[in-house]
Amino acid sequence: APRPDILPHPSQVQELQDSLLRLERFPRLSHSQAGGSGSGSSSSEADREPWETQDSFSLAHPLLQRLHSHSSTQILGPLPTQPLSPEVHIMEAHMEQLRGNIEKLKCFNRLLSAVLQGYKGHCESLSMQLGQREAEATALQLALQYSEHCEEAYRVLLALREADSEAGAEAPMGDLQEAEKEAWRLLAQEETTRDAGALQNPQPSPEGSSVDKPTEEVAFQLRSYAQRLQERCALVKILSEPGPTLAPIPTLPRAEVMVQAILGTQHGPALPRLEKTQIQQDLIATRETLADLMLRLQLVRREKRGLELREAALRALGPAHVLLLEQLRWEWAELRAGGANSSGGDSSRGDSSGGEEEWHQGLPAVPGGTSGVDGGQVGKAWDPEKLAQELAVSLTRAADLREQLQSLRGELERMAQKGRARRSQSAELNRDLCKAHR
Numbered sequence: 536a537p538r539p540d541i542l543p544h545p546s547q548v549q550e551l552q553d554s555l556l557r558l559e560r561f562p563r564l565s566h567s568q569a570g571g572s573g574s575g576s577s578s579s580e581a582d583r584e585p586w587e588t589q590d591s592f593s594l595a596h597p598l599l600q601r602l603h604s605h606s607s608t609q610i611l612g613p614l615p616t617q618p619l620s621p622e623v624h625i626m627e628a629h630m631e632q633l634r635g636n637i638e639k640l641k642c643f644n645r646l647l648s649a650v651l652q653g654y655k656g657h658c659e660s661l662s663m664q665l666g667q668r669e670a671e672a673t674a675l676q677l678a679l680q681y682s683e684h685c686e687e688a689y690r691v692l693l694a695l696r697e698a699d700s701e702a703g704a705e706a707p708m709g710d711l712q713e714a715e716k717e718a719w720r721l722l723a724q725e726e727t728t729r730d731a732g733a734l735q736n737p738q739p740s741p742e743g744s745s746v747d748k749p750t751e752e753v754a755f756q757l758r759s760y761a762q763r764l765q766e767r768c769a770l771v772k773i774l775s776e777p778g779p780t781l782a783p784i785p786t787l788p789r790a791e792v793m794v795q796a797i798l799g800t801q802h803g804p805a806l807p808r809l810e811k812t813q814i815q816q817d818l819i820a821t822r823e824t825l826a827d828l829m830l831r832l833q834l835v836r837r838e839k840r841g842l843e844l845r846e847a848a849l850r851a852l853g854p855a856h857v858l859l860l861e862q863l864r865w866e867w868a869e870l871r872a873g874g875a876n877s878s879g880g881d882s883s884r885g886d887s888s889g890g891e892e893e894w895h896q897g898l899p900a901v902p903g904g905t906s907g908v909d910g911g912q913v914g915k916a917w918d919p920e921k922l923a924q925e926l927a928v929s930l931t932r933a934a935d936l937r938e939q940l941q942s943l944r945g946e947l948e949r950m951a952q953k954g955r956a957r958r959s960q961s962a963e964l965n966r967d968l969c970k971a972h973r
Contacts, residue, residue, distance in 0.1 A: 647814075654821055657825075658821075658824070658825065658828070661825070661828045661829070661832070662828070664832060665828060665831060665832055665835070668832060668835040668836065668839065669835060671773050671835075671839055672835055672838055672839055672842065674771050674772075674773055675771075675773065675839055675842035675843065675846065676842060677771055678768050678771040678842075678846055679842055679845055679846050679849070681764045681765075681767050681768040681771075682764075682768055682846050682849040682850060682853075683849065684725075684764050685761050685764040685765060685768070685849075685853065686849055686852060686853065686856070687721065688721060688757050688760050688761040688764065689761060689853060689856040689857070689860075690856065691714065691717050691718050691721055691757060692718070692754060692757045692758065692761070692860065693856055693859065693860050693863075694714045694717065695711075695714040695715065695717075695718055695750065695753060695754060695757070696754075696860055696863060696864060696867075697714075697863060698711040698713070698714040698715075699711055699714075699750050700863060700864075700866075700867040700870075711750070715750065715753055718753045718754075718756075718757055719753065721757070721760070722753075722756055722757070722760060725760055812969055815965065815968065815969055816969070819961075819962070819965045822961070823958065823961075823962070826954070826957075826958055826961075830951070830954045833950065834947065834951065837943060837946075837947040837950075838947075840943060841940050841943050841944060841947075844936050844939055844940045844943070845936070845940055847936055848932075848933045848936035848937060848940070851929050851932050851933050851936070852929065852930075852933050854925075854929060855925075855926050855929035855930060855933070858922050858925050858926050858929070859922075859926055861922065862919060862922045862923070862926075865919070865922075866919075
């Protein structure tokens with residue numbers, strides 16, 4: 536249904552038609568008057584024509600204004616447009632400036648996102664390297680634990696041999712019993728760690744403590760335990776090849792120069808000064824995180840080096856203990872042989888030689904070309920001076936490795952202190968920079 540405010544009133548329609556008729560009549564009248572006057576003056580015609588036009592527009596002005604205000608009435612044609620005001624021009628210029636600033640900010644945001652992705656990838660690479668170093672440190676700690684247990688087993692075995700040699704030389708049996716208790720304790724601890732239950736017969740029988748079978752059994756189990764530890768330590772492998780080096784990280788000034796270069800190539804107004812406080816705070820947090828990761832990586836590397844040195848020292852002490860054990864065993868055999876010769880008893884000599892053969896077969900081979908003692912070649916296979924020299928060299932090497940380990944620890948502590956001092960200075964400098972930009 537048509538709306539009542541759009542349709543004109545019948546009287547208004549009639550008035551509009553009369554106005555249109557008058558508009559058509561006035562130009563004809565002026566034209567006929569101009570023809571009737573013949574050669575009238577052009578000045579009077581020029582003076583009369585504007586008045587007639589103004590009169591016709593003044594008569595039709597109310598209805599024409601009403602029809603022009605309605606969007607559906609376009610029969611009279613559009614009215615003359617007015618020129619734009621200066622405020623509109625200023626607003627359009629400001630809008631164009633804002634559009635240019637938005638485009639530049641989008642470009643700046645894309646570049647910052649690319650830089651952030653680069654930092655993110657670098658952090659992920661550092662995290663992967665840190666995880667690898669932590670795994671290597673765990674493996675080294677496990678190997679060091681095996682080496683320490685192996686050293687303790689050799690120490691108990693050496694004490695057992697010394698106590699047994701003293702017991703053979705008619706010394707009190709207290710040292711031998713203490714050594715056997717220590718050996719059984721170590722074996723019981725090894726069984727507990729393996730979760731295989733308690734040992735069968737963890738203590739030797741009272742009636743068998745005066746013979747050599749319980750001592751031989753304990754020595755055999757200790758040697759087996761040390762061999763298992765060496766096998767476990769050999770299974771621990773660490774890659775010695777260095778990982779890929781990280782690419783240098785672009786700093787913030789370089790990124791800002793790149794942004795300004797990109798924005799300088801674009802047309803439009805200059806980029807307004809941005810608020811850098813939040814960006815600098817995020818950058819400070821990222822740099823502190825990277826510094827912490829690098830410091831942790833250096834600490835892990837130093838710890839790895841220290842563990843390697845300690846493991847090498849313990850490995851060097853193992854052959855030294857074996858050599859010392861062989862030396863003591865050789866001296867014990869010589870003493871037994873000398874006592875048998877002085878007494879002249881063939882049976883005791885046979886017992887000592889039989890016990891000696893059992894000791895020789897039970898001990899493992901020593902690195903360096905000797906694999907035990909057989910029969911009458913004791914003096915030829917094991918020279919006391921050579922054994923003493925090798926033992927002294929091993930002990931000297933172990934002492935040097937311990938000194939290197941102590942120096943590395945001191946250097947690591949100094950580096951950690953320097954890192955903390957540099958981080959505090961960097962934080963203070965960044966705070967001052969943020970205050971200056973505010």
